[in-house]
Amino acid sequence: MHYLILNWKMNLTTTESVRLATSIVKLPSQNNLTTVICPSFSSLQGVERSVRGSKISLGAQDCYWENKGAYTGEESPRMLYSLGCRYVIIGHSERRACGETDEYINRKIAFLLSKDRRLIPILCIGESSLQRKKKRTKTILTKQLQSAFKGIDELRKIIIAYEPVWAIGSGNAANEHECAEAVGYIHDTLNSIFAHANTQRTPILYGGSVTPANVPTFIVHGYVQGILVGNAGLNVDSVSQLQQSIVIDIC
Ligand code: PGA
Numbered sequence: 001m002h003y004l005i006l007n008w009k010m011n012l013t014t015t016e017s018v019r020l021a022t023s024i025v026k027l028p029s030q031n032n033l034t035t036v037i038c039p040s041f042s043s044l045q046g047v048e049r050s051v052r053g054s055k056i057s058l059g060a061q062d063c064y065w066e067n068k069g070a071y072t073g074e075e076s077p078r079m080l081y082s083l084g085c086r087y088v089i090i091g092h093s094e095r096r097a098c099g100e101t102d103e104y105i106n107r108k109i110a111f112l113l114s115k116d117r118r119l120i121p122i123l124c125i126g127e128s129s130l131q132r133k134k135k136r137t138k139t140i141l142t143k144q145l146q147s148a149f150k151g152i153d154e155l156r157k158i159i160i161a162y163e164p165v166w167a168i169g170s171g172n173a174a175n176e177h178e179c180a181e182a183v184g185y186i187h188d189t190l191n192s193i194f195a196h197a198n199t200q201r202t203p204i205l206y207g208g209s210v211t212p213a214n215v216p217t218f219i220v221h222g223y224v225q226g227i228l229v230g231n232a233g234l235n236v237d238s239v240s241q242l243q244q245s246i247v248i249d250i251c
Pocket residue numbers: 007163167168169170171207208209210228229230231232
């Protein structure tokens with residue numbers, strides 16, 4: 001199974017989100033490809049109505065690490081599940097830039113993997129441009145993975161997205177070598193954290209300035225099992241091309 005995750009970020013109103021989701025639902029469905037729409041919280045309910053009964057799945061852009069309580073402004077996995085979400089993005093670099101710490105990310109992953117296993121987390125990791133320049137990419141990926149999985153002894157269903165911060169929204173995607181090296185390293189690190197788990201079953205995606213034109217760079221050699229897109233997911237023609245490109249390149 002391959003994944004196309006559409007992270008609509010804070011871009012669309014509910015009306016716009018419903019319109020785009022309705023168009024995406026009408027695209028020919030692709031075997032072996034799971035498309036997940038992640039709209040803003042305020043559009044989840046409307047988008048759920050559009051995708052209900054289709055092959056398109058729904059995800060949220062973040063969640064809290066408890067299901068209930070006095071946590072003003074937060075959304076819980078239980079609430080999101082009841083709205084139809086089956087996936088949730090955790091630790092996106094834009095959330096980290098707003099103050100999300102490794103410790104918060106660990107609490108969220110621990111809650112989703114160990115306590116309430118209704119939503120599949122899509123954990124985002126990746127280095128900044130300065131960290132890459134200083135050749136600290138592997139150190140950063142190790143730190144982000146070790147802290148996300150701290151205290152968790154069983155690797156349950158999770159998707160990991162390698163998203164170099166310098167590639168997000170910059171028009172400057174990672175090249176094939178950079179992506180392959182990081183993904184290989186993520187697999188090795190998972191193996192060392194979860195010594196007895198079958199870490200090969202954990203899908204690793206790439207995200208950061210993906211377009212229909214550069215999808216083959218990431219998919220064709222088989223080291224990533226899909227992509228996470230921002231800008232290219234905001235237009236139905238581009239989503240259609242992404243879907244087709246992923247499916248052609250898997251074959
Ligand atoms: P982008 O965003 O495709 O617009 O670079 C990717 C992301 O934020 O995951």
